[in-house]
Amino acid sequence: MRSMAEQVGTCATCGAATATSRRRHARYCSNACRQRAYRQRVSEPVTALDSFIGRDDELSRLKGLSDARLLTLVGPAGVGKTRLAKELTSGQAGVARVELASVSNVARACATALGIGEVTREPVLSTLVRALTGRTTVLVMDNCEHVVGECAALLEPLLLGCPGVRVIATSREPLRVPGEALFAVQPLPITCAVELFADRARANQLGLRLDDPEVLAALCMRLDRLPLAIELAARLVTVLPVRELLARLDDRLELLNRGNRTAAERHQSLRAAIAWSYGRLSADEQHVFRCLSSFPGDFGLDLAVAACDLPSDRVLALLSALVAKSLLTFSGAGRFEQLESVRLYGRERLAEQVN
Template sequence: MAESVGTCANCGAATATSRRKHARYCSNACRQRAYRQRVNEPVTALDSFIGRGDELSCLTTLQDTRVLTLIGPAGVGKTRLAKEFAGDAAWVELAPVDRGVARACVTALGIGEVADEPPLSTLVHALADKQLLLVLDNCEHVVAECAAVLEPLLLGCPEVRVIATSREPLRVPGEVLFAVRPLPLNYAVELFTDRARSNQLGLRLDNSEVLAALCARLDRLPLAIELAARLVTVLPVPELLARLDDRLELLNRGNRTAAERHQSLRAAIEWSYDHLSADEQHVFRCLSQFPGGFGLDIAVAACGLPADRVLALLSALVTKSLLTPAGGGRFEQLESVRLYGREKVAELSP
């Protein structure tokens, strides 16, 4: 794969990028500096919020929950839903944090660190008598550390509530899970129409069947729909629909200010895949050959592992929002996720 040179979003230095990797910063140091610059900025959205009214109503009934975790697959809109629901809550973006969740919280909340005191102790002492709604965004790669921080935090700070977004549960006492699903088809079409017309004023979109087919093929995922809507300036919608088998190449024009994993559909799915164990990755790839779903017997035959091991790995992939139970002991992958799996198979084939 040929490499090209990009520019670091923080310092302007050259960054090496490739077709599959989307480097926004030249180093981890620049990534952390950019994070520290953003943590205290207000969390706002500049575009319209479409199709989640029922979810917001349901979340309102859970507003007194101590730990509420929004879970769902890549690109389903967990962060955006949390922004709409949590309003002006304290916000901690964990995507750029490899370790140090407590320190990230201390930094985001503007709490001064205390010499010779662990950041978690500083955080608990500072919030012990505070009433606060804290949002931990993108927890999936640090779920164990989030759990280790949240239990003492909630025990020591009775008026603190937490909303987390993650592709898998945190598994802490008192956690309530809220599954964020792909949009209903009518709202998916409304979202595509809204974003497409923003990209090309005066655009006519009068073929409802093609629009519905396009959004269905995109798994009704908001990220995929918004990325596709950017292409209406160069591709008519019917041609865009016809090219969706190549969507991982096509859908790569995210907002410049978006997180790295939201710059393209491939990057969003890759974020999940890269955090799987080797066995989970193996099963994920093996299952990508079944567009109509599969049962345990087919999964065992495809993966070449004992049935109890395959079942455990299927459960892990369901937990990590990369596999969906389809009823009757069957499982499915979203089409975009399955296409990514097929791509990884092709990469690793001799």
């Protein structure tokens, strides 16, 4: 007869036998299985605890792109790409999510999210293609911007070899993979931006009265109608009246620094969100980015050339790169423009260079 210490159970990850002591039953047969289960739990979709506001039209249009094998949501920091991707795939079967912001090995991170174990002496990409052939799944790759090259190198053969796989990516720049469908995520319409601020402000201060729609609209416009900036500002209603908050927005990079404790570090403050993009620019791109901060409105190529002190063709190429990386907007008729929050960050970096 076996002793209590020798009795066996079943591993919750791989199904192998596990030992059971008098005090507790082992859920996993090894530490490797315990870690694999943890990574799988992290990658599972989580029901949002706050309301989703103002993206019905975008969701409708995105659902119309269901035939796209690779759909990339692109846009500036804090515009809501991650939340939109979650809402788009909410309730769907066969969805795996992988957060890439802190990842260096994209293929391994995707394999973990998909529950695919590595095979000795076989490249992870080969293992992925073999395991996913004939399988239907949606892979959501979040925050690809710092590993766009690795993502492209993974996705082209993966999509060619696995016809049942569809990928939804979020990034501040395109992945530039054949067949990629790009969807530019824009700041919220002003009515939805105001609704979002009111919803989050009242959650932070129950019973709060917001009875000046013009001030609310002005506040949200100054915040570029960016969901992250609006939500960070809504936390300040416990210490600042809305009108005073509006008056202090020239200092928003200092003010807006109280993100959710559970959020990624780059979403803890508006400055960190923009710095994440700035830190991934080349030296020349950073130079042009800083120089452009001297223009409070839109500007043309001639002004950019004068400010940057570089040849016209070089400036145009760098402007194109900043547009692609969602740090600059081409507004038509040869004009460019920066979001005010982005420009204020550039002004900080420019002041550092001058000093």
